[in-house]
Amino acid sequence: MAASTRFAVAAHLMTLLAVRRGVPQTSEALARSAATNPAVVRRLLGALSKAGLVTTHLGKGGGAELARGPKKITLADIYRAVETPGLIPLARTAPAVDCAAGRQIQPVLKEIGEQAEAAFLAALETKTLKQLAKEIAAADVAAKSAA
Structure with missing residues (x-):
């Protein structure tokens, strides 16, 4: 099963909108x-x-723009907008209830996933779109000067 790339692509799009603001x-x-x-x-x-x-905005001269400043948008905002909650996808079918692992695996994994997602979102809350755009610009300048 392939991992979702929605967040990575959305972060790319949002960074481009921040750089080309207006x-x-x-x-x-x-x-x-x-x-x-x-x-x-x-x-x-x-x-x-x-x-x-x-x-x-539709029509000639239309397109997408940031709804608010990049300093007021966190990576967590972007993640929540495009991803489905749950870092650990659970099995689609119920495991065997006559087995200790089958009875307990989903609730235990769900709790671990919720804890991991909370930590992940907390980390994303610390980075704004403006900071991300600055880091990308700095990395691009460094790469060009190294070439």
């Missing part, structure tokens, strides 16, 4: 940068819009 970005332009399909971008923008992180 200039609406089309789903096609965002998709080119993220090397994905514009339909994927539109789906993510829909989730980000629903969370109040972006606004979108």
Whole structure:
């Protein structure tokens, strides 16, 4: 089973919107940068819009923009907008109840997953979109000067 890349792509899109702030970005332009399909971008923008992180405008000159400043958006905000809670996906079918492991595995894993997700989200809360954009810009400058 492949891991979800929604957060990574959404963080990419949001960083690009922060860097190009004030200039609406089309789903096609965002998709080119993220090397994905514009339909994927539109789906993510829909989730980000629903969370109040972006606004979108249709028509000529339209596109997506940040709904608020990048300093006021955390990586946790982006994660919550596009990912389904639960770092540890549980089995879709109920395990055997006549087995101690079968009876207890899902509640125990669920608790561990909730603790891990809380720690993960706490870490994401410490980083704003503005900080992420600055780190990316600095890394790009360093890579160019090393080349």
